[in-house]
Amino acid sequence: MTQPAYFVLNGARSTLILKAEIGTSPSLVYWGERLRDDTDAQSIDMLRARQGARGVASLEVPISLSCEPGTGYLGPSGLEAHRAGQSWAALLRTTDVTQTETMISLTGADDHHGLTIRHTFTIDPHSDVVVMNTSLENHGEQPLTLDWMAVMCIPVQREFTEMVSFSGRWASEFETDRSPIPSGGFVVENRRGRTSHDRFPGLILCTAQTQERRGICLGLHLGWSGNHRMRVDLLADGRAVVQAGEYFFPGEMHLAPGETYDTPDLFAQFSATGFNGMSAGFHDYYHTHMRDPHVAARPRPVHYNTWEGIYFDHDMETLSTLVDRAADLGVERFVLDDGWFRGRRHDAAGLGDWVVDKTVYPDGLQPLIDQVNGRGMAFGLWVEPEMVNKDSDFFRAHPDWILGAEPTPHVPFRNQFVVDLGNPDAFANIFNQIDAILCEYPKIDYLKWDMNRDLSHPGGHDGAASVHRQTRALYALIAKLRNKHSGVEIESCSSGGARADFGILQHTDRIWTSDSNDALDRQLIQRGASYFFPLCVLGAHVGPRDCHVTGRHLSMKLRAATALFGHMGVEADLLEMDEEDCAALKEAIALYKNNRELIHEGQFIRVDDAPWQNTVGVIAKDGSRALYSCAILQSIPHVLPGVMKFHGLDPDRVYLLKVAWPTEVETPYQIHLETYGMLHEGLEARGDILKRVGLQLPLMMPESCLLFEVNAI
Numbered sequence: 001m002t003q004p005a006y007f008v009l010n011g012a013r014s015t016l017i018l019k020a021e022i023g024t025s026p027s028l029v030y031w032g033e034r035l036r037d038d039t040d041a042q043s044i045d046m047l048r049a050r051q052g053a054r055g056v057a058s059l060e061v062p063i064s065l066s067c068e069p070g071t072g073y074l075g076p077s078g079l080e081a082h083r084a085g086q087s088w089a090a091l092l093r094t095t096d097v098t099q100t101e102t103m104i105s106l107t108g109a110d111d112h113h114g115l116t117i118r119h120t121f122t123i124d125p126h127s128d129v130v131v132m133n134t135s136l137e138n139h140g141e142q143p144l145t146l147d148w149m150a151v152m153c154i155p156v157q158r159e160f161t162e163m164v165s166f167s168g169r170w171a172s173e174f175e176t177d178r179s180p181i182p183s184g185g186f187v188v189e190n191r192r193g194r195t196s197h198d199r200f201p202g203l204i205l206c207t208a209q210t211q212e213r214r215g216i217c218l219g220l221h222l223g224w225s226g227n228h229r230m231r232v233d234l235l236a237d238g239r240a241v242v243q244a245g246e247y248f249f250p251g252e253m254h255l256a257p258g259e260t261y262d263t264p265d266l267f268a269q270f271s272a273t274g275f276n277g278m279s280a281g282f283h284d285y286y287h288t289h290m291r292d293p294h295v296a297a298r299p300r301p302v303h304y305n306t307w308e309g310i311y312f313d314h315d316m317e318t319l320s321t322l323v324d325r326a327a328d329l330g331v332e333r334f335v336l337d338d339g340w341f342r343g344r345r346h347d348a349a350g351l352g353d354w355v356v357d358k359t360v361y362p363d364g365l366q367p368l369i370d371q372v373n374g375r376g377m378a379f380g381l382w383v384e385p386e387m388v389n390k391d392s393d394f395f396r397a398h399p400d401w402i403l404g405a406e407p408t409p410h411v412p413f414r415n416q417f418v419v420d421l422g423n424p425d426a427f428a429n430i431f432n433q434i435d436a437i438l439c440e441y442p443k444i445d446y447l448k449w450d451m452n453r454d455l456s457h458p459g460g461h462d463g464a465a466s467v468h469r470q471t472r473a474l475y476a477l478i479a480k481l482r483n484k485h486s487g488v489e490i491e492s493c494s495s496g497g498a499r500a501d502f503g504i505l506q507h508t509d510r511i512w513t514s515d516s517n518d519a520l521d522r523q524l525i526q527r528g529a530s531y532f533f534p535l536c537v538l539g540a541h542v543g544p545r546d547c548h549v550t551g552r553h554l555s556m557k558l559r560a561a562t563a564l565f566g567h568m569g570v571e572a573d574l575l576e577m578d579e580e581d582c583a584a585l586k587e588a589i590a591l592y593k594n595n596r597e598l599i600h601e602g603q604f605i606r607v608d609d610a611p612w613q614n615t616v617g618v619i620a621k622d623g624s625r626a627l628y629s630c631a632i633l634q635s636i637p638h639v640l641p642g643v644m645k646f647h648g649l650d651p652d653r654v655y656l657l658k659v660a661w662p663t664e665v666e667t668p669y670q671i672h673l674e675t676y677g678m679l680h681e682g683l684e685a686r687g688d689i690l691k692r693v694g695l696q697l698p699l700m701m702p703e704s705c706l707l708f709e710v711n712a713i
């Protein structure tokens with residue numbers, strides 16, 4: 001029986017059609033709104049076929065899944081491989097396709113060049129997220145060097161003339177940049193050896209009209225914590241192609257005969273309901289496919305983290321007071337940050353020696369853990385297992401267990417070096433040390449797993465570039481520890497949010513979103529991160545009144561409102577926090593506890609805002625409740641802010657609208673809100689009125705935030 005040429009995957013709201021005739025290169029012919037089940041796929045292909053054109057080849061070379069050089073496609077290739085300069089013009093022809101309701105797996109081969117390829121597409125029919133990956137096997141007789149391999153080459157719909165990319169820096173992650181897809185190519189390339197602050201591996205393609213609530217878009221995210229490249233190429237013939245994959249240093253991916261390279265997963269989603277629809281899909285996917293069941297089963301506890309409170313100045317007396325004050329505020333997990341291990345009185349010593357510093361903790365960590373547990377809190381501990389200081393016993397014993405590219409000098413970076421996890425002895429040493437700490441203190445229920453430098457010269461023990469190997473080894477190390485200590489939650493931190501991606505989130509439970517606890521910056525950082533990540537994984541802390549990163553002085557009302565829209569925590573010196581701020585913080589923590597199920601499980605939306613405003617909301621899946629946040633980030637050009645529309649509510653239900661935070665509102669906006677009774681008894685209105693007519697916001701000061709709660713009557 002001959003195989004069909006077209007293969008269809010249907011989600012609830014989208015359809016993807018692949019053309020994969022035996023003996024030809026496979027390609028995607030459609031990815032867009034859900035088509036009827038009786039759609040004739042061939043007709044789509046015919047409708048899309050190029051008409052006669054001048055000055056180009058008489059045959060249009062399709063955009064195959066690998067855009068391999070042997071097809072004659074003249075845009076950037078999705079596969080660049082060779083055997084010492086020979087055998088470079090691969091042409092992979094389909095040999096077999098298998099399909100289930102949710103998965104298509106395609107095999108192709110180029111026997112002349114000794115290659116076998118396997119592409120897999122898996123759709124989650126509930127969220128519509130499609131997960132793609134590819135593997136390439138060298139079945140030739142010579143080694144193969146792989147310079148580049150895109151997970152997939154995806155043709156971009158013609159209507160998609162714009163894109164949203166993500167840039168940033170330390171303490172300012174997830175900046176969103178919207179721009180036209182340029183003629184030629186747009187490339188995002190990351191060589192930092194971690195996901196990076198400045199080149200997040202996510203891209204959204206959209207039309208000029210796409211907004212948060214409406215319009216079509218295709219969101220793509222590479223789930224990988226090493227180097228990457230994403231590119232969009234707009235060709236002269238008007239077609240555009242998007243690719244994403246791992247970036248390799250020269251010679252890094254070398255396949256001996258019989259060896260296989262597996263790409264990371266590329267997560268993608270088509271949405272016809274704007275960027276919010278896309279985010280809802282990614283969030284749902286995380287909840288159903290990545291979230292650890294242990295973590296899903298309990299509410300996200302309020303954290304206290306010691307870093308911005310005491311930095312390296314650990315002493316039992318101060319810590320003991322902090323424990324009591326944190327517990328009094330309603331904190332549920334106390335996380336001891338950097339500074340607890342041998343020699344770690346500053347950032348130039350200690351990394352690599354994961355044993356408690358007896359000069360600070362003469363009786364170990366147990367007395368502190370007991371006090372924390374005694375006050376009803378869980379205990380978490382900071383570690384940075386991939387790093388080593390020269391001033392450590394680890395380094396003195398094994399100076400060659402670090403990444404480097406001798407004789408090239410190391411680039412100094414926070415006085416630390418990267419342990420070569422691809423070296424099995426180094427891997428075992430680090431595993432044993434972290435395992436020993438977890439065994440010694442079984443009450444550690446959380447690790448904050450940090451990573452604070454770029455891999456500037458990532459050569460491994462065999463001299464080869466080693467980011468790929470390092471990244472896989474990191475995943476294996478965490479997986480091995482989790483396997484043995486399954487109750488321990490892990491946070492992925494990398495100088496803030498430099499390692500936030502769906503690769504690491506398959507091994508960890510929370511992201512430290514940013515080292516900036518500046519609530520104004522956080523409003524936008526968290527908004528940017530929310531395009532892909534659900535609020536339940538985004539660590540968000542109430543920082544000190546004078547932000548340590550920006551020096552800005554921000555009210556507790558704003559700081560607390562901002563931290564509420566994430567996984568809330570506190571990170572400040574509680575000994576210097578004044579009574580008024582402590583009282584307000586305690587109330588905010590109680591508010592978070594009352595609403596965290598809604599915040600973490602509800603549907604999150606962003607509102608298209610003026611640049612001086614940030615409005616977001618979460619609506620319970622059954623439409624019964626919602627919480628909205630409206631922050632005024634700077635001075636506004638009008639007398640009053642605009643009208644706030646409560647999107648996402650059930651149009652037919654009657655709701656009670658109230659201000660949830662702050663509980664005490666200063667004049668002059670108090671007058672306005674009290675007119676509506678919104679500070680106390682609440683204002684009754686039907687859902688359609690709240691979302692279509694909305695509420696004229698009261699006069700709000702710059703750097704302030706109101707939270708509104710909406711409950712169905």
Ligand code: DGJ
Pocket residue numbers: 307337338382450452493494495496512514515
């Ligand atoms: C960087 C992290 O992002 C901070 O939160 C803190 O843990 C420091 N490292 C500690 O060195």
